[in-house]
Amino acid sequence: MSEIPCQKNEELRLKIVEFAEVLKREAHKLGEHGLDEEDFYQSGLFRGAIERVRGQFSASMKEKRGFVAQMLDQMRFGGFIKDWSSAGEANRHDYAVTLNNDRTAIIELKGCLDGNNTNIFERPPHADEFVIWSVCSNPGADPRHNVWSGIHTRLSAEMIDRNQRIDGLVVWDWICGTSARPCPKLKDETRRCEVGQYKLPPPCIYLFPATVPSPRNNPRPRLNRIEDVGILQAMMDCFGGRGDELHEVEIEVAHQGPDTVRKTTIRRDGAVLKQSELTPIRRS
DNA sequence: AATTGCCACGGGCTAATACT
DNA sequence: AGTATTAGCCCGTGGCAATT
Numbered sequence: 001m002s003e004i005p006c007q008k009n010e011e012l013r014l015k016i017v018e019f020a021e022v023l024k025r026e027a028h029k030l031g032e033h034g035l036d037e038e039d040f041y042q043s044g045l046f047r048g049a050i051e052r053v054r055g056q057f058s059a060s061m062k063e064k065r066g067f068v069a070q071m072l073d074q075m076r077f078g079g080f081i082k083d084w085s086s087a088g089e090a091n092r093h094d095y096a097v098t099l100n101n102d103r104t105a106i107i108e109l110k111g112c113l114d115g116n117n118t119n120i121f122e123r124p125p126h127a128d129e130f131v132i133w134s135v136c137s138n139p140g141a142d143p144r145h146n147v148w149s150g151i152h153t154r155l156s157a158e159m160i161d162r163n164q165r166i167d168g169l170v171v172w173d174w175i176c177g178t179s180a181r182p183c184p185k186l187k188d189e190t191r192r193c194e195v196g197q198y199k200l201p202p203p204c205i206y207l208f209p210a211t212v213p214s215p216r217n218n219p220r221p222r223l224n225r226i227e228d229v230g231i232l233q234a235m236m237d238c239f240g241g242r243g244d245e246l247h248e249v250e251i252e253v254a255h256q257g258p259d260t261v262r263k264t265t266i267r268r269d270g271a272v273l274k275q276s277e278l279t280p281i282r283r284s
Numbered sequence: 285a286a287t288t289g290c291c292a293c294g295g296g297c298t299a300a301t302a303c304t
Numbered sequence: 305a306g307t308a309t310t311a312g313c314c315c316g317t318g319g320c321a322a323t324t
Binding site: 149 | 290292294
């Protein structure tokens with residue numbers, strides 16, 4: 001049992017590591033720079049090119065935005081939400097969704113959740129509900145590592161430390177259900193949902209505490225249920241999710257000497273998938 | 285082993301400057 | 305004046321090194 005049902009493709013991972021070594025070793029043979037091996041690596045050409053390509057991948061938001069837009073459109077056409085808009089230009093990479101009951105759900109789009117950037121979010125004042133959507137476009141990424149890092153190390157610490165309420169998390173992108181990240185939900189292939197060029201398994205949904213955990217007054221906040229978070233309910237219904245596939249993220253906080261400590265527990269269908277100890281929040 | 289922060293990057297905006 | 309181009313700033317990004 002693990003924090004997310006899917007896992008990285010180990011074979012692919014191995015090939016990536018091997019190929020990275022080949023690249024480092026043989027890169028000087030490519031292109032027409034006219035440099036010999038030593039000069040090539042001395043010149044900064046290799047390093048610079050690698051950084052450039054990497055930067056392009058991590059900074060470019062086009063494909064991610066396009067993906068989210070298509071999914072939200074699908075939900076709108078299907079009548080699962082009333083409307084949506086991108087708050088992107090003015091604010092952050094956020095989406096505001098008007099639910100069928102006219103409540104406002106705010107979505108913060110994030111990447112792979114591993115990295116300090118995951119700590120940067122702000123629940124806007126007009127949000128009736130606030131969720132984070134992880135879109136990880138790297139086929140070589142490790143979803144288990146990333147989901148745990150994201151939920152426990154980054155988000156739970158930020159929620160407590162900065163008093164931020166997050167109602168839930170969606171982990172869902174176009175790598176889901178491909179050979180790079182096989183999805184066990186697709187044991188039944190008929191569950192694939194066709195949206196534009198994508199053929200996707202249902203999203204992975206995590207329900208978070210309904211209130212901000214706080215050692216003194218709120219040490220064990222009650223969790224949201226799916227019907228409490230309209231945008232998550234809508235995603236589940238639109239894309240064929242099942243109740244027994246929902247994840248619950250319980251966060252327990254306490255004081256322990258000078259430290260604030262928290263215990264994170266991830267459950268699915270009642271079963272504990274992963275649980276931390278009561279670990280201190282370290283913030284400099 | 286788990287957790288936290290670094291860092292170099294590109295995108296997107298806007299201000300500044302150059303050109304009709 | 306009005307438009308086009310460039311420069312510069314801020315921000316989010318994610319793999320991984322540093323730290324605990």
